[in-house]
Amino acid sequence: MPMPNAEPHRLSATTLARLIDSGDLTAEAVVRSCLDRIREREPVVRAWTHLDAEAVLEAARASDKSGKGGVLRGVPFGVKDIFDTADMPSGYGSPIYTGCRPNFDASAVALPRAAGAILLGKTVTTEFANRHPGPTSNPHNPAFTPGGSSSGSAASVADFMVPLAIGTQTGGSVIRPAAYCGIVGFKPSFGLFPPAGMHMNTDSLDTVGAMARSVEDIALFRAALIAIPYDPPVMPERPPRLALCRTPHWDRAQPEGKAVLEAAAERLRAAGAQIVDSELPAECADISEIQRRHSAYEAPRNHAPELHRHEALLSDDLLANGRIAAGRKLSLDDFRTALRQAERARAAATEWAGGFDAILTLPAPGQAPKGLGSTGDAIFNGLWTVLYMPCLTLPAGEGPDGLPVGIQLVGRRHDDRRLLDVGLWVERHLGTRQ
Amino acid sequence: MPMPNAEPHRLSATTLARLIDSGDLTAEAVVRSCLDRIREREPVVRAWTHLDAEAVLEAARASDKSGKGGVLRGVPFGVKDIFDTADMPSGYGSPIYTGCRPNFDASAVALPRAAGAILLGKTVTTEFANRHPGPTSNPHNPAFTPGGSSSGSAASVADFMVPLAIGTQTGGSVIRPAAYCGIVGFKPSFGLFPPAGMHMNTDSLDTVGAMARSVEDIALFRAALIAIPYDPPVMPERPPRLALCRTPHWDRAQPEGKAVLEAAAERLRAAGAQIVDSELPAECADISEIQRRHSAYEAPRNHAPELHRHEALLSDDLLANGRIAAGRKLSLDDFRTALRQAERARAAATEWAGGFDAILTLPAPGQAPKGLGSTGDAIFNGLWTVLYMPCLTLPAGEGPDGLPVGIQLVGRRHDDRRLLDVGLWVERHLGTRQ
Numbered sequence: 001m002p003m004p005n006a007e008p009h010r011l012s013a014t015t016l017a018r019l020i021d022s023g024d025l026t027a028e029a030v031v032r033s034c035l036d037r038i039r040e041r042e043p044v045v046r047a048w049t050h051l052d053a054e055a056v057l058e059a060a061r062a063s064d065k066s067g068k069g070g071v072l073r074g075v076p077f078g079v080k081d082i083f084d085t086a087d088m089p090s091g092y093g094s095p096i097y098t099g100c101r102p103n104f105d106a107s108a109v110a111l112p113r114a115a116g117a118i119l120l121g122k123t124v125t126t127e128f129a130n131r132h133p134g135p136t137s138n139p140h141n142p143a144f145t146p147g148g149s150s151s152g153s154a155a156s157v158a159d160f161m162v163p164l165a166i167g168t169q170t171g172g173s174v175i176r177p178a179a180y181c182g183i184v185g186f187k188p189s190f191g192l193f194p195p196a197g198m199h200m201n202t203d204s205l206d207t208v209g210a211m212a213r214s215v216e217d218i219a220l221f222r223a224a225l226i227a228i229p230y231d232p233p234v235m236p237e238r239p240p241r242l243a244l245c246r247t248p249h250w251d252r253a254q255p256e257g258k259a260v261l262e263a264a265a266e267r268l269r270a271a272g273a274q275i276v277d278s279e280l281p282a283e284c285a286d287i288s289e290i291q292r293r294h295s296a297y298e299a300p301r302n303h304a305p306e307l308h309r310h311e312a313l314l315s316d317d318l319l320a321n322g323r324i325a326a327g328r329k330l331s332l333d334d335f336r337t338a339l340r341q342a343e344r345a346r347a348a349a350t351e352w353a354g355g356f357d358a359i360l361t362l363p364a365p366g367q368a369p370k371g372l373g374s375t376g377d378a379i380f381n382g383l384w385t386v387l388y389m390p391c392l393t394l395p396a397g398e399g400p401d402g403l404p405v406g407i408q409l410v411g412r413r414h415d416d417r418r419l420l421d422v423g424l425w426v427e428r429h430l431g432t433r434q
Numbered sequence: 435m436p437m438p439n440a441e442p443h444r445l446s447a448t449t450l451a452r453l454i455d456s457g458d459l460t461a462e463a464v465v466r467s468c469l470d471r472i473r474e475r476e477p478v479v480r481a482w483t484h485l486d487a488e489a490v491l492e493a494a495r496a497s498d499k500s501g502k503g504g505v506l507r508g509v510p511f512g513v514k515d516i517f518d519t520a521d522m523p524s525g526y527g528s529p530i531y532t533g534c535r536p537n538f539d540a541s542a543v544a545l546p547r548a549a550g551a552i553l554l555g556k557t558v559t560t561e562f563a564n565r566h567p568g569p570t571s572n573p574h575n576p577a578f579t580p581g582g583s584s585s586g587s588a589a590s591v592a593d594f595m596v597p598l599a600i601g602t603q604t605g606g607s608v609i610r611p612a613a614y615c616g617i618v619g620f621k622p623s624f625g626l627f628p629p630a631g632m633h634m635n636t637d638s639l640d641t642v643g644a645m646a647r648s649v650e651d652i653a654l655f656r657a658a659l660i661a662i663p664y665d666p667p668v669m670p671e672r673p674p675r676l677a678l679c680r681t682p683h684w685d686r687a688q689p690e691g692k693a694v695l696e697a698a699a700e701r702l703r704a705a706g707a708q709i710v711d712s713e714l715p716a717e718c719a720d721i722s723e724i725q726r727r728h729s730a731y732e733a734p735r736n737h738a739p740e741l742h743r744h745e746a747l748l749s750d751d752l753l754a755n756g757r758i759a760a761g762r763k764l765s766l767d768d769f770r771t772a773l774r775q776a777e778r779a780r781a782a783a784t785e786w787a788g789g790f791d792a793i794l795t796l797p798a799p800g801q802a803p804k805g806l807g808s809t810g811d812a813i814f815n816g817l818w819t820v821l822y823m824p825c826l827t828l829p830a831g832e833g834p835d836g837l838p839v840g841i842q843l844v845g846r847r848h849d850d851r852r853l854l855d856v857g858l859w860v861e862r863h864l865g866t867r868q
Contacts, residue, residue: 086743090537100537103524110738191773194735196634203629227734228766300661301628304544309520332662336848339625347781414770 008033013075013163013217020074027074027118031060034076034120038161044142046135047156049081050088051121059118069116071223071230077112078165080153081122082129084197085109092199093125093134093149096310106197108166108208108225115224120162123152126375128303129168129201132317133375138180140403144368147177148375150211154181157211164221165211170201170295172364172381174209175393175408180368180376182395182404184427186210186218188416190388193225202298204339205291205385215392215423222420233420239272240357240422245279245410247361249288249379254366260397260405261362264430268360271429275360283348284383290345291382293338297330299323342386346413349387353412358422363391363408367399380408390416392423396430442467447509447597447651454508461508461552465494468510468554472595478576479593480569481586483515484522485555493552503550505657505664511546512599514587515556516563518631519543526633527559527568527583530744540631542600542642542659549658554596557586560809562737563602563635566751567809572614574837578802581611582809584645588615591645598655599645604635604729606798606815608643609827609842614802614810616829616838618861620644620652622850624822627659636732638773639725639819649826649857656854667854673706674791674856679713679844681795683722683813688800694831694839695796698864702794705863709794717782718817724779725816727772731764733757776820780847783821787846792856797825797842801833814842824850826857830864 003019004011008030011019019025035053042048056076063074084090084102091097104110109119124134126149136151138144139159146155150167154177157165167174169187178185186209193208200206210221215233223230244265250258269275280287300307303324306314318324353359362380369376384391390411397405409426411419437453438445442464445453453459469487476482490510497508518524518536525531538544543553558568560583570585572578573593580589584601588611591599601608603621612619620643627642634640644655649667657664678699684692703709714721734741737758740748752758787793796814803810818825824845831839843860845853 086739097537102537103531103534104739105742107736107738110742111735114738114742191638194634194732194738195637196736197739200628200630204625226766227738298628301545302541302630304541304548304628304661305520305538305631308539308544308548332660339848343781347777414773 009037009160011163012214013072013212014220016075016163017072017220027060027063028057030074031056031076031118031120034162041159041161045137045139045155045159047123047152047159047161049091049122049124049152056118056120063116063118071115071220072112073116074118075164076118076120076162078120078123078153078156078162079109080125080150080167082125082168082199083108083166085119085122088122090122093127093129094306094313096306096313104197107194108198111194111227112221112224117224123156123165125149126151127315127318128199129170129173130318131322131375132315133372135372137372138368138403140182141401144370144401144403145180145372145375147180147368149173150177151375153211154178154183154185157213158183163212163217167209167211168198169207169209169381169385170205171291171385172378174211175363175381175391176376176378178211179363179393179406180404182406184212184215184218185393186222187385187391188222189390189413192416200302202295203302204294204298207385215420215427219420233424235428236357236421236425239274240425241274241276242268242358242360243278243356244275245359245361247280247380247383248285252365252377252379253362256399256405257362257364257366261407264396264407265360268426268429278356281348281352284345284387286341287345287383287386288379290338290341291386293330293334294342294386296323296326297335297338299327346387349389350413353389358419359410361408361410363393363406367401367403367405384410388413390419392419394423394427394430443471443594445597446648447506447646448654450509450597451506451654461494461497462491464508465490465510465552465554468596475573475593475595479571479573479589481557481590481593481595483525483556483558483586490552490554497550497552505549505654506546507550508552509598510552510554510596512554512557512587512590512596513543514559514584514601516559516602516633517542517600519553519556522556524556527561527563528747530740530747538631541628542632545628545661546655546658551658557590557599559583560585561749561752562633563604563607564752565756565809566749567806569806571806572802572837574616575835578804578835578837579614579806579809581614581802583607584611585809587645588612588617588619591647592617597646597651601643601645602632603641603643603815603819604639605725605819606812608645609797609815609825610810610812612645613797613827613840614838616840618646618649618652619827620656621819621825622656623824623847626850634736636729637736638728638732641819649854649861653854667858669862670791670855670859673708674859675708675710676702676792676794677712677790678709679793679795681714681814681817682719686799686811686813687796690833690839691796691798691800695841698830698841699794702860702863715782715786718779718821720775721779721817721820722813724772724775725820727764727768728776728820730757730760731769733761780821783823784847787823792853793844795842795844797827797840801835801837801839818844822847824853826853828857828861828864
């Protein structure tokens with residue numbers, strides 16, 4: 001294949017894998033280009049908690065020398081510092097664990113590595129993937145948040161530091177930062193990507209997700225993350241039938257969020273898509289509150305180790321004003337009720353989603369909020385997370401400050417592959433592919 | 435309360451907590467008694483992978499001095515070595531991780547500790563809570579297996595080394611060893627006890643469970659494990675209505691298993707229980723196969739870190755002849771189909787179970803098998819695990835070699851509290867309370 005003019009760090013994972021495989025690029029050259037980009041931009045973006053340039057170059061040279069690897073041979077990736085790594089410190093965004101050394105890689109680290117990918121480093125997470133922010137800024141404008149909790153993963157991919165990164169979503173922690181940073185974010189159906197070695201937040205909601213700059217790259221990364229043969233996404237033969245769903249929270253959307261979603265619907269309709277206004281079934285009426293109850297109830301239980309030994313080192317965003325205080329107010333009966341309501345809502349939402357190729361909705365209220373004190377509002381995310389439905393965000397426009405604004409596609413539970421195919425169609429017809 | 439004649443290590447957790455609270459016993463005296471018992475019996479039983487007598491005595495003295503603690507103040511407990519501990523090595527039953535030091539306690543360790551309990555040590559697990567056995571023997575006869583994978587937890591509680599222990603169940607790893615060792619085992623509804631810090635096996639099935647020598651002790655331990663106020667189990671006002679369920683696997687039950695179950699049903703009927711023959715609904719026809727598919731598919735994904743770096747140190751029981759080989763043969767579509775079948779089966783089983791106060795069934799085919807090469811057959815367990823229903827086993831008789839044989843009570847999903855109340859009634863009327 002012809003050698004692109006762009007520097008390697010600007011290329012997609014799919015292109016990099018092809019060029020490395022054909023011998024037109026070395027893993028070392030790719031890693032060096034990413035490291036150069038990081039050296040230039042990291043003082044402003046602050047996406048990384050750990051990055052050892054010498055060790056990564058050594059890994060790249062070893063990859064070039066062995067010539068071994070699978071679908072991601074020589075391709076760099078980043079991982080949110082909520083995952084364990086055998087050869088890099090894991091801090092989970094908390095001063096409690098700064099510099100801690102786990103004994104093994106998380107599965108979301110080991111599987112891309114087994115497919116030949118090179119782990120570049122660890123990316124900034126909010127405290128325990130909750131709300132208390134890290135230092136990362138939005139690469140489009142450092143006065144704005146990149147979103148969270150997968151802040152560093154979204155910012156590093158958006159800023160061309162790395163083509164692929166891993167995040168997690170319990171509320172809106174993959175889709176929202178991806179939308180704020182103008183990249184493609186994918187939260188699969190609950191349980192699809194293996195969670196082993198992730199620091200647990202809410203076991204009934206935590207979902208490993210992926211970030212890239214194109215749908216095709218998401219599909220490639222997905223194959224490695226579940227160890228299945230890679231089968232590229234395919235454009236659907238006919239334009240899709242999409243439900244335009246404003247959700248019960250439309251009044252919390254900002255003008256640019258609403259405008260970008262309506263404009264995207266118009267463009268897709270013009271391209272042949274059938275767009276039908278549709279709202280979630282009645283069983284999902286309180287679904288965002290149900291998500292909050294799951295998350296709150298499990299917080300004091302899953303954070304028991306930190307509460308028992310290190311309570312003074314927890315932020316007020318998590319403790320006094322956050323999920324732990326909220327969780328202590330919930331009884332076991334409240335939790336059981338929420339679990340049962342979630343099951344009923346999931347069954348109804350699966351039935352409803354079966355009537356469409358995908359749901360078209362907002363990934364966030366609008367562009368990223370100003371300031372780094374908050375990572376923004378997850379109101380358009382928690383409902384889909386607790387419904388266990390696959391979600392994909394794509395950049396689709398701009399807000400008043402020139403920051404990216406995205407749209408979100410949601411699929412039927414377990415129909416992740418179809419969601420990526422529909423996502424490819426939408427990406428091509430929105431014309432946003434970088 | 436009057437001081438019992440028995441040595442402290444023979445007493446229940448409930449009694450120990452009362453005596454320590456009233457100042458009639460010290461935590462140090464209790465721990466010393468448990469350590470004496472372990473010193474005497476451990477060369478035969480081999481239940482522990484880590485036990486530091488001096489450190490534990492020091493913790494007991496500190497507990498006595500502070501006078502602080504909750505419902506488990508001064509009560510010793512053991513934890514399966516599949517859980518992380520901040521101050522003890524965690525090996526997960528594999529030579530890969532011998533002597534590894536995690537950075538924090540699992541929630542199932544931190545929560546009892548926060549309630550004042552004293553962690554005595556780590557108990558033997560099979561390799562990664564799978565099939566490859568550790569060295570533990572059955573305390574009733576060392577020529578027989580204690581069952582697995584929570585082998586050391588079951589054996590140590592049965593042998594009066596410790597009154598409470600934590601296990602995990604993905605197939606039958608709490609209920610089966612508890613039944614083989616003649617104690618009370620409790621696998622709650624999926625997700626009830628927090629899994630943070632447990633080495634993951636099959637994330638859609640792994641369930642943290644508890645072991646003790648009475649239903650009352652299980653209830654006390656449960657309160658600590660989910661940080662709810664302790665409310666002792668209450669005898670139901672009327673004798674329960676029980677479904678006698680032989681399951682589709684009755685042909686795999688041994689004569690003593692069948693005889694003990696039928697005799698228990700007879701005794702409970704004589705005590706006033708209504709016993710109705712009932713089988714699982716049609717949606718559950720292939721439920722054991724569905725459990726195996728969940729477990730197999732997730733094995734190569736959740737064990738990716740070990741496969742990628744340490745494949746030569748994995749046993750054939752896990753790799754070539756085990757779940758990893760089986761999982762590699764399953765496609766993503768096989769897994770998705772199994773997930774959907776499981777959801778349908780759960781809904782049908784919940785409806786079915788609502789017609790009874792509990793299901794009465796077998797916890798294992800019969801008494802523990804001879805030899806330490808296999809931990810026995812989980813055929814009577816996997817179905818309830820994938821159905822997410824709470825399970826309780828109680829000792830109810832003996833097999834041909836004088837080894838314990840149990841019965842199992844299964845409740846409706848999320849109705850764990852009711853299952854313990856019914857369990858108290860059954861325990862009193864079987865007359866097996868130690």
